[in-house]
Amino acid sequence: MAQKTGKQTYLITRPVYVKNAASVVxxxxxxxxxxxxxxxxxxxxFGEDTWEKGESRFVGAALTSLLTKEKVSSDEIDCVLSGDLENQCTASSCGLKDSNIPYFGVFGACSTMGESLALGTLLVDGGGFHNVICMTSSNFCAAExxxxxPMELGGxxxxxxxxxxxxAGAILLTDTPCKTRITHVTPGIIENYQIKxxxxxxxxxxxxxASTVKMHLMDLGRTAADYDLIVSGDLGILGGGLFKEIMELHGYPVSNHKDCGELIFDPKTQDTFSGGSGCGCSAVVLASYILREMNAGRWNRVLFVATGALMSPVSVKQGDPILGIAHGVVFENL
Amino acid sequence: MSGNLEHLTEKQYQVMASSKEQKSKLWKDCMMAFLFGGLICIIAQTIKDFLLSSYFAENVYGFDEEGAAAITTMIMVFLGAFLTAINVYDNLGRIAGAGSAVPITGFANSIVSPAMEFRSEGHILGVGAQMFIVAGPVLVYGTSSAVLVGLLYFLLK
Amino acid sequence: MGLLVKYLLVFIIGGVLCAIAQVLLDKTKLTSARILVIYVVSGVFLSAVGIYSKLVAIGGCGATIPLLGFGHALCQGVFKAVDELGFRGIFTGGLGAVATGIVMAVVFGLIASFVSKPKSKIQ
Incomplete structure (x- = not known):
C-alpha cells in the first residue's frame, strides 16, 4: 500500500510497472x-461526420492498438481510467463503449493523464487490480x-x-515486472493566481x-538534479518559462525541464503560437517519445507532471479565474 | 494566502506573467488589416461603379444609387459566404485579422461559419439556433441603438 | 485623375477603419465580438450626428462596407422611416435598411450548412 511521505507525496510500495503504451495522433x-x-x-x-465522433474513434483506436501490441484480451484488463475535454467526458465513454472493460471517467482538464496515471497506480498498488489502462484524448476541432x-470563422x-x-494516448500499468516502474505519485492542490x-x-x-514539483522535491528531500528529466504537461513556451522562474524563486532551480506542449509542435513552421495543449498533449508525448526514450535508456528517472487549467466556457464568461492543477508521477528504470 | 508557493504573491505573479507575454506584431497586423480591408472596399466600389455605369444601364438594367448599393451588398455577402463555404475565409482571417472581420464579407462569414459548424447538431437546434452566436450581438446592439437614435430623432423633430 | 483619387480614398478610408479595429484587437484585451459591437454602435451614433454621411461622401464603399457602415445604414433607415411613417418608423426603419445583407447571409448560411463541411487547416 502506498505510503505517505511528507505533505503530498506517496511512495508506491507494491511495485507498479509500465507494460506498454500506445498513441494515435x-x-x-x-x-x-x-x-x-x-x-x-x-x-x-477520423472519417466520421462530426469532430466528437472522431475523437471517440481516437480513444478506441489507442485502446485497440495497446491491446493488440500486448496481445492481451480485454478480459485481462481490470479497468480503464479515461478522460477528455468534451462535455461530460463523452469522447471517453463513447470511445470505450464496446470495450467491455470496467470504466472510470476522470476529469482534470489537461492534467487528466496525470490524474488517471496517479489513480491507476494507486489501484494497482492497492493489490486488488492487476492490469489497469490509463488514457486520455483531445481533439483540436472539437475543442475549438x-x-x-467555429472552424471557418476568420480571425x-x-x-x-x-x-x-x-x-489519444494509452498506458498499460501492471504488477508483473517490466523495465520501467512507477515509484511515487504526487497529487496536486488547486492553485489560483487570478489569471482570467x-x-x-x-x-x-x-x-x-511549480507547486506540485516543489512539494514533491520537498517531501522526498530531493532536488531537480536527482531527475534525468522533469517533463510538464502543456505549459507551452510561455508557461514553461514562468514555471522555471517560480521554481528558481523558491530555491529549486530546474535545468532539466521539457514541456510536452513545447515538444510536440514547431511554432516557427506550424503556426501553433505558444505550443500544444489539451488532455491528449501530455498523453501522446508520454506514451510515445518519453517512454520510448526511457526504454532506450536515454533517461532513467523522469518526473512527469501533467498540468491542467480548470475552467469551462461558462466560468470564463462569468469572469471566474482559471484555476491551475498539476499531478506528478515518477517513472524509473530498474 | 493559501497554496504551496509562499514566495509568490498574486500581484507579483500577475506582473511576472504579463512581462513574459509575447506581444502581437502590431505594425505587421495593422498593415495587413489596412491592405486587406482597403482591398475589399475597392472590390465593392468597383462592383458598384460597374452597376451604375452607362454600359450596364444600356445593356442590362439602369440602377439608381440605392439599387446599386443593395446589389453590391448582396454580391459582397455572397463572396464572403462563398469563400467561407469553400474553407478559405478563415485562412484569409488569419492573415488579414480585422481587415477581413470588419467589412460586410466578415459579417457574412460570422453567420455562415457557425451554420456549417453546427450542422452536426441538427438543422433546427444546431444550424437554426446557433447561426447568430457571433453576429447576434452586432444585430442586438446595432438595432437597439438605432431605435434609440430614432426615438430621439422623432422627439426632437 | 478623378477616378484614381476616388479609388485611393476608398482604399485608405476602408483600410484605416479596419486598421483601427486591429489596434483595438492587439492592444486591448477586448474580444473581437466586443469590437464588432463597438463598431456597429459607433456607426449608428456617428451617423445620427451627421458625421458618417460626410465620410461616405468622401470614401464611398470604403465607408459603407466596414461594419460602421452597417450602423450608418441602420440609423439612416430609421431616420427615413420616421420621416415617412412617424413613430412606427422607429421600429421598422433599421432592420428594413439592412435586410438585404442579413437575409442573404442567413440564406447562404443555410445553403452552406447543406453543401459544405468545416475543415481543419493543417500547417
Missing part, C-alpha cells in the same frame, strides 16, 4: 518534431468548437494562445506545476 502532430515517435495518425474527424469559435489568436493536440485570460492557459497552469 492527428495530422498536425504527425507533421511535428515528434512525428516519427507516433506509430499511427488519422485526420481530425466547444471552447472558442487571429494572440501569441499566448495554445493549440489543442489531436490524439482564456488565451493564456500557460500562465494559469505554471504556478500549479
Amino acid at each position: 492527428g495530422p498536425r502532430e504527425k507533421a511535428g518534431p515528434l512525428g516519427k515517435y507516433f506509430e499511427a495518425w488519422e485526420d481530425e474527424d 468548437k466547444q471552447f472558442r469559435f 487571429q489568436r494572440p501569441p499566448t494562445a495554445q493549440c489543442t493536440v489531436t490524439g 485570460d482564456a488565451n493564456n492557459m500557460g500562465a494559469a497552469m505554471a504556478p500549479a506545476c
Whole structure:
C-alpha cells in the first residue's frame, strides 16, 4: 500500500510497472518534431461526420492498438481510467463503449493523464487490480468548437494562445515486472493566481506545476538534479518559462525541464503560437517519445507532471479565474 | 494566502506573467488589416461603379444609387459566404485579422461559419439556433441603438 | 485623375477603419465580438450626428462596407422611416435598411450548412 511521505507525496510500495503504451495522433502532430515517435495518425474527424465522433474513434483506436501490441484480451484488463475535454467526458465513454472493460471517467482538464496515471497506480498498488489502462484524448476541432469559435470563422489568436493536440494516448500499468516502474505519485492542490485570460492557459497552469514539483522535491528531500528529466504537461513556451522562474524563486532551480506542449509542435513552421495543449498533449508525448526514450535508456528517472487549467466556457464568461492543477508521477528504470 | 508557493504573491505573479507575454506584431497586423480591408472596399466600389455605369444601364438594367448599393451588398455577402463555404475565409482571417472581420464579407462569414459548424447538431437546434452566436450581438446592439437614435430623432423633430 | 483619387480614398478610408479595429484587437484585451459591437454602435451614433454621411461622401464603399457602415445604414433607415411613417418608423426603419445583407447571409448560411463541411487547416 502506498505510503505517505511528507505533505503530498506517496511512495508506491507494491511495485507498479509500465507494460506498454500506445498513441494515435492527428495530422498536425504527425507533421511535428515528434512525428516519427507516433506509430499511427488519422485526420481530425477520423472519417466520421462530426469532430466528437472522431475523437471517440481516437480513444478506441489507442485502446485497440495497446491491446493488440500486448496481445492481451480485454478480459485481462481490470479497468480503464479515461478522460477528455468534451462535455461530460463523452469522447471517453463513447470511445470505450464496446470495450467491455470496467470504466472510470476522470476529469482534470489537461492534467487528466496525470490524474488517471496517479489513480491507476494507486489501484494497482492497492493489490486488488492487476492490469489497469490509463488514457486520455483531445481533439483540436472539437475543442475549438466547444471552447472558442467555429472552424471557418476568420480571425487571429494572440501569441499566448495554445493549440489543442489531436490524439489519444494509452498506458498499460501492471504488477508483473517490466523495465520501467512507477515509484511515487504526487497529487496536486488547486492553485489560483487570478489569471482570467482564456488565451493564456500557460500562465494559469505554471504556478500549479511549480507547486506540485516543489512539494514533491520537498517531501522526498530531493532536488531537480536527482531527475534525468522533469517533463510538464502543456505549459507551452510561455508557461514553461514562468514555471522555471517560480521554481528558481523558491530555491529549486530546474535545468532539466521539457514541456510536452513545447515538444510536440514547431511554432516557427506550424503556426501553433505558444505550443500544444489539451488532455491528449501530455498523453501522446508520454506514451510515445518519453517512454520510448526511457526504454532506450536515454533517461532513467523522469518526473512527469501533467498540468491542467480548470475552467469551462461558462466560468470564463462569468469572469471566474482559471484555476491551475498539476499531478506528478515518477517513472524509473530498474 | 493559501497554496504551496509562499514566495509568490498574486500581484507579483500577475506582473511576472504579463512581462513574459509575447506581444502581437502590431505594425505587421495593422498593415495587413489596412491592405486587406482597403482591398475589399475597392472590390465593392468597383462592383458598384460597374452597376451604375452607362454600359450596364444600356445593356442590362439602369440602377439608381440605392439599387446599386443593395446589389453590391448582396454580391459582397455572397463572396464572403462563398469563400467561407469553400474553407478559405478563415485562412484569409488569419492573415488579414480585422481587415477581413470588419467589412460586410466578415459579417457574412460570422453567420455562415457557425451554420456549417453546427450542422452536426441538427438543422433546427444546431444550424437554426446557433447561426447568430457571433453576429447576434452586432444585430442586438446595432438595432437597439438605432431605435434609440430614432426615438430621439422623432422627439426632437 | 478623378477616378484614381476616388479609388485611393476608398482604399485608405476602408483600410484605416479596419486598421483601427486591429489596434483595438492587439492592444486591448477586448474580444473581437466586443469590437464588432463597438463598431456597429459607433456607426449608428456617428451617423445620427451627421458625421458618417460626410465620410461616405468622401470614401464611398470604403465607408459603407466596414461594419460602421452597417450602423450608418441602420440609423439612416430609421431616420427615413420616421420621416415617412412617424413613430412606427422607429421600429421598422433599421432592420428594413439592412435586410438585404442579413437575409442573404442567413440564406447562404443555410445553403452552406447543406453543401459544405468545416475543415481543419493543417500547417
